[in-house]
Amino acid sequence: xxxxxxxxxYLVKRTGEKVFLECVQDMDHENMFWYRQDPGxxxxxxxxxxxxxxxxxxxxxxxxxxSREKKERFSLILESASTNQTSMYLCAMSGLNTEAFFGxxxxxxxx
Amino acid sequence: DQQVKxxxxxxxxxxxxxxxxxxxxxxxxxxxxxxxxxxxxxGPTFLISISSIKDKNEDGRFTVFLNKSxxxxxxxxxxxxxxxxxxxxxxxxxxxxxxFYFGTGTSLTxxx
Numbered sequence: 001x002x003x004x005x006x007x008x009x010y011l012v013k014r015t016g017e018k019v020f021l022e023c024v025q026d027m028d029h030e031n032m033f034w035y036r037q038d039p040g041x042x043x044x045x046x047x048x049x050x051x052x053x054x055x056x057x058x059x060x061x062x063x064x065x066x067s068r069e070k071k072e073r074f075s076l077i078l079e080s081a082s083t084n085q086t087s088m089y090l091c092a093m094s095g096l097n098t099e100a101f102f103g104x105x106x107x108x109x110x111x
Numbered sequence: 112d113q114q115v116k117x118x119x120x121x122x123x124x125x126x127x128x129x130x131x132x133x134x135x136x137x138x139x140x141x142x143x144x145x146x147x148x149x150x151x152x153x154g155p156t157f158l159i160s161i162s163s164i165k166d167k168n169e170d171g172r173f174t175v176f177l178n179k180s181x182x183x184x185x186x187x188x189x190x191x192x193x194x195x196x197x198x199x200x201x202x203x204x205x206x207x208x209x210x211f212y213f214g215t216g217t218s219l220t221x222x223x
Contacts (some may be wrong), residue, residue, distance in 0.1 A: 042215035
């Protein structure tokens with residue numbers, strides 16, 4: 001059974017804090033993604049990575065950075081959290097010709 | 112610019128009837144299309160996919176139809192069940208690309 005595990009289901013952080021969201025996959029797949037989901041806006045891609053230490057900006061990278069030091073782990077970093085980053089964050093991974101598999105999501109609230 | 116569009120934010124259907132969810136895309140390079148289902152507070156789960164070399168793919172109660180000339184795909188659920196109530200996302204990718212492009216989702220409610 002494919003597993004994408006996000007470190008937290010729910011997080012509450014203060015404005016200005018540095019926030020780390022961790023994601024681990026167990027399939028040795030190349031591609032990993034971070035999305036955020038907001039009502040009416042669907043899934044918007046923040047960053048993706050197609051290999052260790054490689055990253056590409058998605059549609060909404062501003063205010064975020066990522067790290068992929070090991071193949072199985074892809075971290076999303078909010079450098080200085082703001083209230084407009086309150087959202088559901090979804091990590092996903094895929095192989096070369098496979099569908100994307102998602103984690104359970106992290107509901108982040110910035111107060 | 113949204114390359115994958117779901118123009119119906121919501122849909123209500125009676126239990127036992129057919130649900131039809133629609134999706135349009137603009138990029139003719141897309142050749143792999145997927146549907147995902149999402150419950151609140153959970154991650155999306157893969158439902159069904161179709162390659163551009165086909166025009167139909169079936170899996171149990173779920174069928175996806177692809178009309179390449181119209182750049183349109185649809186998901187049919189027959190018969191609809193209350194447990195099908197969820198948000199459905201359409202997605203697309205091209206063969207040499209890594210990235211998936213998602214629509215904005217359609218919230219399906221199946222009324223018992």
